[in-house]
């Protein structure tokens with residue numbers, strides 16, 4: 001993308017004002033997306049984003065500038081602007097010699113999405129549409145979306161690091177509306193992978209059956225037609241495997257990000273070595289899981305991603321780190337420095353956040369619950385990392401009565417306090433599954449993340465429904 | 469985007485962007501409708517922590533999006549650069565994408581509708597030339613004021629941010645406009661500690677120029693929000709009257725407006741789709757979308773398709789008057805665009821959305837309103853308001869924190885509970901709109917709002 005000698009000279013320019021650290025992050029991304037609504041292909045969109053962000057750190061201050069001009073002149077201008085932003089004085093000359101890192105392939109891409117014709121992408125959505133509509137005459141609306149991208153990335157910094165990556169992403173989603181006597185209800189499903197078009201080949205290890213996805217979204221909408229208002233108040237909550245690990249992303253994941261820790265803005269600050277969760281819980285953030293939505297070979301600061309154990313048998317073992325926070329602590333990064341694009345500063349972010357298997361049979365978990373709520377799909381959520389209070393939408397949920405899953409419930413929120421919920425996990429299944437692809441928002445930046453978990457039970461959570 | 473006269477001579481403001489869109493539109497082939505949208509913008513963000521600059525971001529971006537409609541089929545492409553070769557590639561890609569679109573009888577670009585633009589000052593040379601050191605000083609000053617407001621308060625970050633943008637749009641249907649605007653705000657996030665417990669707060673102030681800031685108010689609110697939640701407990705589940713703080717009301721209005729969105733309506737995805745002319749709220753409720761009010765942070769005088777932005781009453785005297793439309797949803801609904809095409813930059817085609825919402829204010833302050841309530845809840849913040857709303861069924865549930873109201877006074881703090889109802893019922897259950905309009909860096913202005921019979925779920 002950029003010649004090595006140009007990178008070295010650009011980093012030299014960035015260090016001109018006597019900075020401690022300089023970095024270039026360059027990307028060249030092409031994407032295609034298709035939207036289908038009500039049986040119509042609304043439009044096919046093609047996009048190209050290309051540019052570089054330059055970060056300069058001097059003392060405690062970070063300066064940042066970016067440019068869509070990847071010529072040496074364009075890079076030099078951005079480097080000067082970032083250097084100027086980081087410092088109002090100083091001076092000095094430092095040269096940088098880069099050592100190219102060998103590219104590590106965590107995702108073996110067979111068919112890069114741009115090699116696939118647009119017709120095939122349109123047909124994929126038409127199959128989704130047909131499968132959803134075939135699920136029942138009550139299905140009155142279907143909309144589906146497809147998006148792919150291929151992104152080439154280069155990261156180089158004044159420590160001599162030079163790393164590149166080549167990332168493919170494929171995402172599909174379907175929204176379904178069912179109409180019945182009780183009004184209209186919605187269903188939603190999605191899939192996302194960091195591999196190529198082979199994801200739609202049944203022979204592939206990471207195969208996703210999009211028609212099954214569509215049928216599931218339709219089923220969700222149909223089920224809710226007979227749903228009754230969700231109860232309100234505290235009760236046991238069972239969360240189906242692969243449908244609610246976003247709970248951990250919110251309940252503790254964000255609170256384990258070192259930027260919040262270092263500012264004392266997390267309930268988990270100063271708690272390494274302490275029991276912070278039920279001893280059943282082992283929580284891992286793993287950026288290396290082949291093909292998953294949050295997987296990366298290198299993070300957006302050029303460091304290889306890792307499998308980081310955050311909580312082991314209930315005990316807090318470590319936080320997640322980026323360059324700045326790790327440097328402050330005098331330790332190595334953990335591969336969690338991420339950014340939305342070359343126009344954004346990196347910060348500590350999660351990758352794939354997963355809870356490892358326990359020993360309970362999923363059926364036993366429900367059978368042992370006298371009265372509660374069974375969540376078959378959690379929706380989006382958010383957390384206040386300082387207080388630990390979090391909230392989620394329940395996309396699909398049922399009542400549990402006498403140890404059996406009974407009536408479907410209408411939508412409502414589920415709330416709790418992170419540290420409390422972690423301690424209140426009293427049954428953990430042996431049926432680990434990854435969940436839907438997610439986009440994690442922090443400080444205005446969205447990055448793709450994955451999550452997964454076995455079926456589990458929380459002793460008590462608050463359901464925010466309207467029924468008394 | 470703030471438009472000027474459509475004839476701009478070379479060398480004048482906007483001439484370079486208009487020249488680009490003109491060149492693209494001139495390449496339309498017979499039977500093609502072509503729309504070119506180019507924008508150039510940037511922002512500055514200063515974050516201060518413990519008296520030092522934590523980061524200083526100075527970012528600029530530009531790009532082009534081209535939409536082509538031919539025989540009812542639409543194609544679109546964009547690039548994040550205004551490089552000549554890239555523009556040619558974007559045009560070719562958009563044209564290639566047309567063939568995959570489905571024929572849509574309502575497809576088409578906007579056409580000039582004769583509605584005049586409201587002249588308003590959305591560009592400030594003073595802000596454009598504002599010195600970097602003074603921006604840093606504002607963020608530092610806000611941090612100092614906040615720390616001084618209460619000894620239990622820490623500052624998580626204190627920020628100054630400004631943004632500027634200019635854009636030009638031209639079409640083969642006769643639209644040709646250029647405009648620019650800029651604005652700024654400061655914000656502060658706080659933490660308040662009491663033993664093991666930590667609560668958070670925030671405050672901000674917006675302006676066309678920094679001299680419109682009220683740093684003292686931002687600091688006080690940020691300190692108050694965090695400290696008054698200290699000691700909060702989980703309340704019992706019950707039905708009650710809620711008083712929504714202006715910032716919460718603004719978020720609620722944004723949710724309501726998503727159900728008044730013409731695109732959702734024509735696609736059958738709004739609970740209000742068949743209810744034009746119905747009473748949906750009490751007679752004292754009037755909800756306006758008014759991008760022509762320069763006090764609104766999102767004020768603009770041209771929409772994303774190049775039509776004049778205008779004042780649209782959505783709910784008037786409690787009656788549902790109209791939905792917001794862009795030219796596509798309007799054509800499909802058999803009406804005219806309301807000038808509500810919204811564009812998330814050059815990388816997408818225009819959607820539909822409210823631009824600058826506000827409720828017609830009442831007269832009383834929040835204190836006066838609270839004084840008249842025997843038993844209720846002041847909602848200071850909500851969490852997860854988007855995840856708990858279904859714009860089709862109207863089900864509404866959100867996490868919340870706030871203060872109980874007893875005998876006309878705010879009492880103990882509460883947290884970790886939800887408030888729930890349906891959007892339809894909440895509108896009907898509004899009993900008062902406050903007089904305390906607060907302009908926020910959002911698409912809706914805040915004002916105190918009182919709603920009865922809301923379910924509160926806690927312990």
Ligand SMILES: [Zn+2]
Nearest residue numbers: 249254440441
């Ligand atoms: Zn997140």
